[in-house]
Amino acid sequence: MKDVFARLASDFLSAIIFLAIYLITDNVVLATSVAIATAIAQVIYARVKGSQLSFMTYASLALVIVLGSMTLLTNDPRFMLAKPAIAHFAIGVIMLKRGWMLRYMPPVVAETVPEYVTTAGYAWSGLMFVIGAGTIAVASTGDLRLWAFYISVVAGGAKILAFAVQYVVLRLIVTSRLRAAARA
Incomplete structure (x- = not known):
């Protein structure tokens, strides 16, 4: 870490x-x-x-x-403020590749619910595009303090929240599937 x-x-x-x-x-x-x-x-x-x-x-x-x-x-500082948006857009495009996230998952998750992991990958791509668009919108104001807040708290917080939600949802789905398989 x-x-x-x-x-x-x-x-x-x-x-x-x-x-x-x-x-x-x-x-x-x-x-x-x-x-x-x-x-x-x-x-x-x-x-x-x-x-x-x-x-x-x-x-x-x-x-x-x-x-x-x-x-x-x-x-005009807005050009420099826009740099993270370009990075978010580029990462969002990369995340559009089907199944990109599977290699980052523990084997039990990748083997049990690959379709949910693929969906999560697309959700992450969407999140990157939304954060990038937000960065452009905030950068266009030229307000450096607002930009710093957005990049650190909003964008960072959105990623942490998305990771936590993904973890909980995938854990619940995997547990449910493994229990159902054990009963069958």
């Missing part, structure tokens, strides 16, 4: 840096410049360390550079 949070922190480091500097200084140019430099430094550090970099790492770097450049050219 610690690895997951470390990976998330690494993936969102430039956005976190941007947010912190912008909230402290109210200087969009400084915040954006440091966010771009941070993203580039992360990739250089990983390459020097010999780490294998994924497509998503390079895609994230490209987004930071492109959206950061747009932010610098327009002096």
Whole structure:
């Protein structure tokens, strides 16, 4: 679990840096410049360390550079604020692949209720699209505090709630099916 949070922190480091500097200084140019430099430094550090970099790492770097450049050219932070939406849309598209979630499930779940796991995968995809659309809507206001609240509390909370609901529902369904099979 610690690895997951470390990976998330690494993936969102430039956005976190941007947010912190912008909230402290109210200087969009400084915040954006440091966010771009941070993203580039992360990739250089990983390459020097010999780490294998994924497509998503390079895609994230490209987004930071492109959206950061747009932010610098327009002096408008909304471009940087929109970056998480693009990531949510991309993940939502990936989650449209039938059965993607099966490999993340314990064998008892994958073998007992694969159709429910597939449905849950589509529900997760829908959630990513909804969160992405919400991010765009909130980013378009330009209100950084609202955006920070949305990204951390609303989007994060929605994912935690969805995970909890999925866990409970799949557990109940699997238990019910296993009991029915034992009686038969």
